[in-house]
Amino acid sequence: MNNKRSLIALFIAFSFVVVLSNMITAKYIEDKVNNKIRAEIESLSYQVMQVRHSTDAVYSNTxxxxxxxxxxxxxxxxxxxxxxxxxxxxxxxxxxxxxxxxxxxxxxxxxxxxxxxxxxxxxxxxxxxxxx
The missing domain is CATH 1.10.1660 (Multidrug-efflux Transporter Regulator; Chain: A; Domain 2)
Incomplete structure (x- = not known):
């Protein structure tokens, strides 16, 4: 009976470790994706600013x-x-x-x-x- 309880406790501990590991991995991936999206948005914002500045320069004398x-x-x-x-x-x-x-x-x-x-x-x- 003791072996059965030990086996169940080991299984519960292993399940807990797997769930915790998956949560950490999901958070890591979410952070990476958010950073990539943030970088893309900043890049696009910079490109829009460049277009605005070039357009302003073209139109300032017209x-x-x-x-x-x-x-x-x-x-x-x-x-x-x-x-x-x-x-x-x-x-x-x-x-x-x-x-x-x-x-x-x-x-x-x-x-x-x-x-x-x-x-x-x-x-x-x-x-x-x-x-x-």
Whole structure:
């Protein structure tokens, strides 16, 4: 009978250790995920600030009625780049493209000057021709 009680006590202690271990592991993972999310939010905040500063610099010397002339919708960007609209969305989806845009209430908007700078930085040699 004593062996049975010892076995039950050992089983309860082992169960307690497993539950405690799982709780510690879950807390560790939660902290790691929260830190990663916090870092991503800070990175995005920094990028938004950069866009705001570059936009402020571009617009500081323009009249208010001229400011909207420099902002393009995806269809206008497709015409400006002489590509198809679905190619514009493919470029947006490709995070490596780093195309400068803002997302306002479900709509993408592109600053013409930022797009021009982005194009100048994106020269790629294909065969013997340069593709922008």
């Amino acid at each position: 009249k208010p009625e001229e400011r909207w002339n420099d902002v393009m919708a995806p269809t206008e960007l497709a015409k400006y780049l002489d590509i198809k609209l679905d190619q514009v969305y493919n470029i947006i989806d490709d995070k490596e493209s780093e195309i400068p845009y803002v997302f306002i209430e479900g709509a993408y908007r592109f600053n013409k000057d930022a797009i021009d700078k982005w194009l100048a930085s994106r020269k790629v040699i294909v065969g013997e021709s340069i593709v922008y």
